[in-house]
Amino acid sequence: MPIDIISRVLYDGPEVIPGWEYVKVYGPVVAGLGALKYYCGGTTNTWERDMHGKVFIVTGGTSGMGARLVYELATKGAQIIMLVRSTEDAWVVDYIEEMRESTNNGMIYAEECDLASLHSIRLFATKWLDNQPPRRLDGVLCCAAESIPIGKAKQVTKEGIERQLGINYFAHFHLLTLLGPSLRVQPPDRDVRVLLATCASLALAEIDATDLLWENRRYPSKQPWKLYGTSKLLLGLFAREYQRQLMEYERKDKAVCNVRINLINPGLMRTPSTRRFLSMGSVWGLILYVLMWPFWFLVLKSGVQGVQSFIFALSAPIFIKLTGGNVIQECKIVTKVRKEMDDEELQKAVFQNTETIIATLEKQAAIQRKRNEKASEAKMSTKEKERREDVLVKPETPEELEYKLNKLRSQIGISTSSGMPLFPGDSVLSQPAKSKKKTGKKN
Numbered sequence: 001m002p003i004d005i006i007s008r009v010l011y012d013g014p015e016v017i018p019g020w021e022y023v024k025v026y027g028p029v030v031a032g033l034g035a036l037k038y039y040c041g042g043t044t045n046t047w048e049r050d051m052h053g054k055v056f057i058v059t060g061g062t063s064g065m066g067a068r069l070v071y072e073l074a075t076k077g078a079q080i081i082m083l084v085r086s087t088e089d090a091w092v093v094d095y096i097e098e099m100r101e102s103t104n105n106g107m108i109y110a111e112e113c114d115l116a117s118l119h120s121i122r123l124f125a126t127k128w129l130d131n132q133p134p135r136r137l138d139g140v141l142c143c144a145a146e147s148i149p150i151g152k153a154k155q156v157t158k159e160g161i162e163r164q165l166g167i168n169y170f171a172h173f174h175l176l177t178l179l180g181p182s183l184r185v186q187p188p189d190r191d192v193r194v195l196l197a198t199c200a201s202l203a204l205a206e207i208d209a210t211d212l213l214w215e216n217r218r219y220p221s222k223q224p225w226k227l228y229g230t231s232k233l234l235l236g237l238f239a240r241e242y243q244r245q246l247m248e249y250e251r252k253d254k255a256v257c258n259v260r261i262n263l264i265n266p267g268l269m270r271t272p273s274t275r276r277f278l279s280m281g282s283v284w285g286l287i288l289y290v291l292m293w294p295f296w297f298l299v300l301k302s303g304v305q306g307v308q309s310f311i312f313a314l315s316a317p318i319f320i321k322l323t324g325g326n327v328i329q330e331c332k333i334v335t336k337v338r339k340e341m342d343d344e345e346l347q348k349a350v351f352q353n354t355e356t357i358i359a360t361l362e363k364q365a366a367i368q369r370k371r372n373e374k375a376s377e378a379k380m381s382t383k384e385k386e387r388r389e390d391v392l393v394k395p396e397t398p399e400e401l402e403y404k405l406n407k408l409r410s411q412i413g414i415s416t417s418s419g420m421p422l423f424p425g426d427s428v429l430s431q432p433a434k435s436k437k438k439t440g441k442k443n
């Protein structure tokens with residue numbers, strides 16, 4: 001049938017095609033739209049890598065591109081540890097069950113690690129590092145991000161950092177530096193890859209190494225993307241400096257560094273954060289977004305298309321041979337990035353200043369936590385106190401349970417969970433000299 005039509009078209013002209021008058025008018029438009037959709041869809045990864053038995057920590061795996069990445073890796077047999085805001089969330093439980101079913105992989109787990117809290121990150125990292133023997137780790141894939149819509153008031157994390165800077169940059173800095181010991185002890189034959197999601201908005205970044213918290217500058221509520229872009233550029237500077245530090249680290253077995261940190265720009269995608277950003281977080285904006293859906297469908301990538309460069313950076317063997325700190329976009333290494341990405345001095349300064357800021361904020365938060373604990377203890381009635389102290393009485397809250405367990409642990413000589421080296425400042429607050437030495441070793 002098609003051959004018949006083609007031969008007739010060749011002999012008698014295109015007019016013999018049924019509905020030719022419509023094809024003539026609309027054909028070029030449809031072809032143009034198809035070409036635009038194809039172009040905006042980006043490049044597809046062509047590399048394969050066996051993921052069976054590999055272990056990846058993923059941030060932002062519950063939504064958008066991160067969810068797709070979890071799906072792709074789990075389908076290939078990898079073990080996934082997703083860092084989520086709360087493991088108590090019923091939605092997360094359902095989500096993991098569904099993901100296990102759809103990928104036919106039961107090794108998808110969730111660990112609590114709220115990126116809006118430096119303390120929560122430390123709790124997770126300490127738990128991870130406390131494992132003996134050290135846990136296998138083939139990569140940390142950082143997809144979580146926060147983008148604040150235009151016109152919204154400044155929002156902050158638990159420690160008071162502007163939310164975009166806090167989650168996109170400070171949280172991932174904290175997580176990866178705390179996980180440093182785990183990254184450094186992976187056997188030399190393992191190819192460990194750390195990937196950080198970046199964005200073209202880093203072109204709008206304004207870096208001031210002395211004002212990383214953006215406190216000396218007015219919060220630009222009409223241009224919140226400035227902070228978003230800044231958080232992504234800071235992440236890039238961190239990747240370069242941290243990679244250098246890992247390369248310089250002398251392993252006990254004298255093996256060369258087997259960790260590579262790269263930055264991935266997935267391109268613009270139709271994900272919840274894009275929807276929130278384009279709809280400006282308002283109902284009218286959302287209605288407009290829905291009305292314009294055909295346009296977004298044409299020009300924005302799907303999660304499947306967006307994740308291609310991530311899969312490429314995880315699979316292509318070349319990356320373990322290259323020094324890290326590359327920006328990867330459309331399954332290619334991009335060489336033209338911001339000039340700050342080549343400024344080693346700036347990268348060092350930003351790294352040191354970030355470390356200092358995090359240490360200070362953690363210390364302040366620990367002091368505040370202790371004060372709150374004392375205040376709530378003071379508010380307790382004698383009856384409540386008695387109930388809490390009596391280990392034979394059923395606890396009513398998770399905190400009470402933890403308290404009683406710790407009491408029992410100390411009675412039989414096991415160290416209490418609150419005695420874990422979660423944060424040197426916690427113990428420094430009570431017994432400076434002695435406990436500082438003890439906890440400093442593990443951290």
Ligand SMILES: NC(=O)c1ccc[n+]([C@@H]2O[C@H](COP(=O)([O-])OP(=O)(O)OC[C@H]3O[C@@H](n4cnc5c(N)ncnc54)[C@H](OP(=O)(O)O)[C@@H]3O)[C@@H](O)[C@H]2O)c1
Pocket residue numbers: 059060061062063064065066083084085113114115116117142143144145146167197198199200265266267268269270271272273274
């Ligand atoms: N979308 C784009 O067009 C685009 C373009 C360039 C780059 N990127 C980058 O690509 C990455 C993925 O983007 P996306 O659009 O797919 O993101 P998304 O759908 O908005 O998902 C963001 C993820 O981050 C998690 N997250 C946010 N705050 C958190 C917190 N406090 N603790 C733990 N997790 C938290 C969210 O968890 P919940 O599910 O709990 O909210 C969610 O899983 C981001 O790094 C983004 O910057 C995106």
